[in-house]
Amino acid sequence: MSTDELLESSATRMADDRIRAFLTEQGVGTLALPDEDVPYLVPMSFGYDGESALYFAFLLFGSESRKEALSERAGSAAFLVYEARSPHEWRSVSLRGRIEAIDEDDDEDEEGGWADLREAMENAWHPDLFSSAEPMRGVHGYRFRIDEWTGIRQGGPSE
Template sequence: MRELTAEEVAEVLAHNGIGVLALYDGTRPYAIPMSFGYDGSEAVFAVQFGSGESSRKRDCLDVSTEASFTVYEEPEQGRWRSVVLSGELVEVPEAETDAAFAALATNAEFAPDTSVWGVPLDEVTFTLYRLDIDDCEGREFSMGH
């Protein structure tokens, strides 16, 4: 196992559009797969939430805005790379939404069905969030090395 360089961390984030977002509801962790965008700048790392009237993600954010986000890949058989980002998940201000949408357009992978667990699309709200990164760790593991 070895630590990734800053350039390798940026490469993992730029070449993947899905990760696992981990939040905390005050009792236990809540981790979900989440599409994300990254354009090479920590300031515009953006996660888009879609939810109906009730949302476990929003309930967690009411308890704590601290979050971690894990992105991982297997670039070749027997070799894995992962990046774990930690920080505060904050709503993107209106003045920064164009940059956040541009980050999402860069590499986010969206599900083809935009309905949220059976909630009609006209009842779903989408809010942009960014992760203000306090800590970033990247590692690589290879079989036999």
């Protein structure tokens, strides 16, 4: 293997400012919630506040939601955001933190409440499903407080 091939194929850690930029650019990832033997994984749209929290809006259908039930009893969770442009150019950020419901009765101006969720979700990716739903009907807000993160990348512009 040549030096160029080795350099192209080696992954490097992302600096904190690059992780922040990546989370701001992206809008979808995978939430992992603890569930008995195997984590429950669910793709999620998310918004990032630019500092220390992700926000989710769960669109709920029916009387029971496994995602809602697991989130309510989970003390901690994990979240993965990744982008794969090619086998030689990709980025991923793995986060660990605490997930908590945003109280529907929170004051609109309260820090970490619905106003922050709405602002953070402006850059989130949303499936067509959200556009057909009535605003805030059947929607529960959640905040994911980031305790730690790790970002790695391969290829692309150097840091």
